[in-house]
Amino acid sequence: MSKQKRENRNTNLVALTGGAALLAIAVNALKKNHKKKDLPGSTVQVNLSPPEILRLVNRIIAKSKEVHDSIASVPLDKVRDFERSGLSLTLTKREELQRLSAQIDELSGRYIRNLNDDSTSLLSLDKAENGKFKVTLRSHHVSPILELCKVGLTRRIVAVAYGRRCEVNLSILESLVRQSIKTQLLQPLS
Template sequence: MTYKIGVFTYTNNDVDWAGSPSDRRSISGYCVLVGGYLVSWKSIEQSVVARSSVEAEYRAMAAATCELVWIKQLLRELKFGETEIDCYFVRKKILSGDIVTKFVKSSDQLANIFTKSLTSPRINYICDNLGTYDLKREDVYRVVKALTVTGDGLSADAKSFTRFLVREFERNGVNLTLSKKEELQRLTTNIDELSMQYIRNLDDDCSFLLFTDVELDGLPPEFLKSLERYGDGNRKIILRSHQVSPVLELCKVGSTRRAVAISYGRRCEANVTILEQLIQLRHKLARLLGFANYADYATDDRMAKSSSKVGASLIDD
């Protein structure tokens, strides 16, 4: 969304419908940039459970719009450039021209960092674009690297932080040659594109199963009423988490739970090929950055530090 005011104000708004595994509340997130700088952000569970993704999106848009209106009023009082509720509030602002909605590809959605579980490269990409830090500047890397060698006057916390920064710089390939940096960029782009295609395939999947009321024994009447009926009277279970989870948790018929679990796990056969490509690309990325495999790369910045330690702990248990 964009406000038409003197100083360029821009917000990324996103929502993960029924994203909370504990109570199925949706997770809203937004970030606001003024003049290209991040000034406001939020990631929070919505106050009530949204019964549709449209409802969740409107609530998320309303929250982001409220924040933008507040910032706009603040800027107006400072000599730069108004209030309502939920979808009517958003609608009024759009019709008045204060807000312009614009499609943003999932791969370019900066607010994903507030609502989604992302890979480390994706987090770094978003942080770079939010201006929180830039892990591609060689000049900064050299200064920080030197501090790890000559920083005798640094506190223990400062030394730990400089080591963390050096590791993050090197995990992003700032110490590689130009040709390897270009290869790293190609790999990262391909991984991001395939990852988003994987997610889109899941989002677009319309697979479902049909069951009789007897086969759905144990499910609450309210849930059964919400299911679409086919001409033969069978009820339609869409293979999405909001319908699959109640069946797996509450249905008393084992054959029904088994059929739903297997079909849910086999969705999107096209994603098998994408997953195989992602495994190969991630292995190449890890090798390029000096790791034996992607598992070592993924655990390098975590407590375990290596995949071998993870394996050893699993064997000990």
């Protein structure tokens, strides 16, 4: 073959991948009367018969379909979670959303710490005939009283005191509500 013909032939080569490459090899092999040859310009040897190549192509196509089907089966709720985290927002709005989320996390943590550190107690509950006893306003003490105590006035006193404990959290709760509203305003409507 002359040098010019070889150069022209080399410029006509097209890079193919996956199933298309295997199909091209199969077609090329069928044209050449099933001869097993090296692929020109490559160190890869083609020593598969046309039926073997077609089986491989079908397997690749089936695997590709399986992958596409699994992607298509992702629930829209997962996609909405990404949108809620700000991925569909502009960079400026996304940064604002992250700042607000960090503030909400910090305020929530402070709110919970305040409740955990609160040591409010009641000294006004009667204990039979010999005086009063102390009840801390922690949920593991309050819940049994509210569920099991037969004295309605006692349940009411405990419930009101439990609801009023840790008043410092009111300002934190107000800030949490404001920050939450701001984050909602940044989110796209869905």
